[in-house]
Amino acid sequence: MSLAIDVTNVSMRFDAKGRQVQALEGAALTIPAGRFASIIGPSGCGKSTLLRLVADIMQPSAGSIAVGGAPPRQSRRDHAIGFIFQSPTLLPWRSVRENIELPLDIVGRASARAAKRSPAELIELVGLKGFENALPAQLSGGMQQRVSIARALALQPEVLLLDEPFGALDEITRQRMNLELLRIWAESGTTALLVTHSISEAVFMSDTVHVMSPRPGRITAQLAIDLPRPRALAMMRSRGFFEAVNQVRDALFGRDVAETDGVQSAIETY
């Protein structure tokens, strides 16, 4: 199977107010095409930085990255990367439909016509039928993020990068949006890489969970999640889910902490 994302030995140094900060050191991960993978780690571990390097929003200090076999810059210019920000990042002067059409406006209508999915189909896919002409300010946070998902899919990217996309939503909406996202991902056939700091979210969504440790940021564990697809909320009560969550927690905190702090970790699971 071909690799959609291949990160090899990537390091990233920032110059923050004259002080050198080592955000990433020797980070590596591979994601086969068509999979759903996630990166989990505590705040400030460099997981968002890693995602931005893959997206060519930033360039690494050392190491190499390939997206769909090409350097990130080329993949970005070929519109092979869709990026979903933590905030919906919509243009408030554009309606729902116009926001989704923004990528088509930028590549030009001529090449946009080659797109397999029309804006109307995308609106249907993310469940916003009837809201085409609404302005972003008239939508809830969850609906705004649906618009941004449709926009990211407008040019059929090979890779979808998600930077804590539902972090600002309440828990109930967040669960519903995660189910929606899995359905959309399955229908669109893209590769997805999700950055999150929720253990249960990472397990529920992913084929593989990449665990990061901070200072300097690096991938410390790679855990395959053996839950069947399509995923359903009922699986969150299964033994397999529980065990996977514990594995991720062990990888994040180390076995000692997880055992001596057993009560606390049991509470966090639910």
Next chain:
Amino acid sequence: MANPAAADRLRRTLMLLAPVLALLLALLAAEWLTARRALPVVIPAPSAVWADAMKNPAVVTRHLTPTVLKAAAGYAAAAAIALIAAAISSLVLVLRAPIYSLGVGIHSVPLIATTPLLALWLGTGPPTHVLVAALACYFPMLVGAMQGFAAVERNRRELFHMLSASPLQQLRYLVIPSALPYLFAGFKIAAPSAVLGTITAEWAGAELGLGALMLYALGAFDINKVWLAVLMACALSAAAYAFWAGAERLVIYWDSAAELRD
């Protein structure tokens, strides 16, 4: 009221009508008080000012029109220069501070002091009046444009980077719409200043204009004419502001305040 939409509409209508009602009340009060000589200062009855204006309407248009044209010309020139200066300052970062400082300098010098100098150098013709009008209204527009061009949210810039948008596309789809609320704020505040600048310059010497009318009327102790000129100056300032406030309502249909709350 049972219907909240209707209640909201009524509230909006009242808010729009409030200044008009207040003005009418003030006029009525002035009329009533002057008729009874109940005021400690000399104020002509509004009806007397009106009758005086109607006796010779040509005086009104002869002096109002040049002031309107000169204020508009100075305003347009200042707006163009402010937009260009703000664009340069957002592209060439080393020029940002000097461009802003020059604007502060222009704004800080009292025009009432520089106008006589300009009149000495350039004469008391319309060019001086237009120049002073432009100097008076330049700074708010510069600040609005500079803030506006810098108002693009970081995430949105990254979005356009991800979409590999060209600089021209960024300007059209992102920078200009993001700047519009700030531009309108600056344009709105600057509009009455252009009127003030024109009249100030006319005071230093002019054949025609509201400032000239004021001086003539003061010299002749024609109180009705003085008041007529004052009221026309006020109305012109208010109209200039209202023009841009109305344009803003038409152009900015989205909730730009929501942006600032986020």
